Amino acid sequence: MRTEDLIKALDADASSKAMPLRSAWWLAAGAAIVIAAVVFMLTIGPRPDFMVAAHTMRFLSKFVFTIVLAISAFALIRALSTPGASTGRAMVGMLAAPLLVAVAVVLELFMVPEALWGTRMVGSNMMICMSFIPLIGIGPLAVFLWMLRYGAPTRPVLAGAVAGLLAGGLAATFYAAHCFDDSPLFVATWYTIAIAALALLGALGGRFFVRW
Amino acid sequence: MSGKDEAELSRLLRAAIAGDEKAYADFLHRIAALVRGFVRRKIVQGGVDPEDVVQETLLAIHVKRHTWRQEAPVLPWIYAIARFKLIDAFRRRGRRIEIDVDDIAETFAEPETETVSERDINRALDGLPPAQRSVVSAVSVEGRSIGETATKFGISETAVRVSLHRGLAAIARRFGRE
Numbered sequence: 001m002r003t004e005d006l007i008k009a010l011d012a013d014a015s016s017k018a019m020p021l022r023s024a025w026w027l028a029a030g031a032a033i034v035i036a037a038v039v040f041m042l043t044i045g046p047r048p049d050f051m052v053a054a055h056t057m058r059f060l061s062k063f064v065f066t067i068v069l070a071i072s073a074f075a076l077i078r079a080l081s082t083p084g085a086s087t088g089r090a091m092v093g094m095l096a097a098p099l100l101v102a103v104a105v106v107l108e109l110f111m112v113p114e115a116l117w118g119t120r121m122v123g124s125n126m127m128i129c130m131s132f133i134p135l136i137g138i139g140p141l142a143v144f145l146w147m148l149r150y151g152a153p154t155r156p157v158l159a160g161a162v163a164g165l166l167a168g169g170l171a172a173t174f175y176a177a178h179c180f181d182d183s184p185l186f187v188a189t190w191y192t193i194a195i196a197a198l199a200l201l202g203a204l205g206g207r208f209f210v211r212w
Numbered sequence: 213m214s215g216k217d218e219a220e221l222s223r224l225l226r227a228a229i230a231g232d233e234k235a236y237a238d239f240l241h242r243i244a245a246l247v248r249g250f251v252r253r254k255i256v257q258g259g260v261d262p263e264d265v266v267q268e269t270l271l272a273i274h275v276k277r278h279t280w281r282q283e284a285p286v287l288p289w290i291y292a293i294a295r296f297k298l299i300d301a302f303r304r305r306g307r308r309i310e311i312d313v314d315d316i317a318e319t320f321a322e323p324e325t326e327t328v329s330e331r332d333i334n335r336a337l338d339g340l341p342p343a344q345r346s347v348v349s350a351v352s353v354e355g356r357s358i359g360e361t362a363t364k365f366g367i368s369e370t371a372v373r374v375s376l377h378r379g380l381a382a383i384a385r386r387f388g389r390e
Binding site for chain 1: 228230232233236237240241244248263266267269271272274275276277278280281284285288289290291292293295296324331333334337339348351352353355357358373377380383384385
C-alpha cells in the first residue's frame with residue numbers, strides 16, 4: 001500500500017470521534033476514586049475515632065503527603081501521555097511529597113525521644129499497610145494503565161511507574177483514614193514500600209501492556 | 213518557515229477534528245512530507261525502510277489525534293510521535309539509535325518515491341478479518357469513496373465506516389506489537 005493510499009483511508013475515517021485525552025483523564029480519575037473508595041469501605045473502612053483523630057497534626061499530615069503525591073503524579077502522567085508535552089515542571093513537582101515526608105520525619109525525630117523511634121517506625125499495622133495500599137490501589141492502577149493505552153506515552157515504562165505512584169497516592173489517602181499509626185516514621189517506611197510496589201507493577205504494565 | 217507551518221498545520225488539524233475532510237487530507241499530505249524528510253535524515257544505515265516509518269507515524273497520528281491539545285503547538289506533537297515510531301522501528305529490528313531532539317527544525321519536506329519493496333502495512337492489512345480487510349483495501353488501494361464501497365459490498369455506509377475505523381485501529385495496534 002502506498003502512503004498516498006493510506007492517506008485516503010485515514011481521510012475517509014476523519015469523522016470518527018474519540019474523547020479528548022484531557023477530559024478522559026478526569027473521567028478516569030473519578031472512576032479510580034470511586035473504585036478505591038468502594039474497595040476501602042467494603043474491606044477495612046475508616047478507623048472508629050476518625051473525627052477525634054482529625055484534630056491531630058500527625059493524622060492530618062498523612063493526608064497531606066498522600067494527596068500531594070496523587071496530585072503531582074496526576075499532573076505528570078497527563079503530560080507523559082501527551083506526545084511532545086513538556087514534563088520538566090511536573091517532574092520537579094514529584095519531589096514535593098518526598099520532601100514533605102522528609103521534613104516531617106526530621107521534626108518527628110526532634111519531638112520523639114530516641115527510645116521510641118523504633119516503636120513509632122514499626123507501628124502496629126505494617127502488614128495491613130503493605131497489603132491494603134496495593135489492594136486498594138490495584139483497581140485504580142488498572143484504570144490508569146488503560147488510560148495510558150488510550151493516550152500516547154512516548155516513555156511507557158516511566159509513564160507506567162507514574163501510574164503506580166498515582167494509584168499509590170490515591171490508595172494511601174484512603175488507607176491513611178484507617179491506620180492508627182500516624183507517625184511520619186511509619187509513613188516514610190511502610191507507605192513508601194507499599195507505593196513503590198505499585199510503581200514497580202505500573203512500570204511492568206507500561207512495558208508490556210502500554211503499546212501503541 | 214516553521215512558524216508558518218505550525219500555524220497552518222494547527223488550523224488544518226483543528227478543522228479536521230471538527231469534521232472537515234478536505235482540511236484533513238491537506239494536513240495528512242503535509243505531515244507525510246515533513247515526517248518523510250525527518251525519517252530519511254535519521255535513517256542513515258539500512259535495515260529500516262523510511263516509508264514504513266512514515267506510514268506507521270501517519271496511522272499513529274490518526275488514531276491518537278485526540279491526544280493533541282488544540283491550544284498546544286502541533287509540530288512538537290507530530291515529531292514526538294515520529295521519533296517514537298522511528299525508535300520503535302529500530303528496536304523491533306534489534307537496533308538502538310539515539311535521536312537528537314533539537315534538529316527537527318532542519319527537516320525538509322520530501323515527496324514519496326515509488327518502491328517495489330513489500331510494506332509492513334501490507335502484512336498488517338493481511339492479518340485483518342476479511343470484512344475489515346476488504347473495506348480498508350477498497351477505500352485505500354482502490355480509492356473508492358465510502359458510498360462506492362458500501363454499494364460494492366452491499367452493506368450500509370455506517371457498516372463501511374465502522375469496518376474502516378476498526379480496521380485502521382487494528383493495523384495501528386499491530387504495528388505497536390510486532
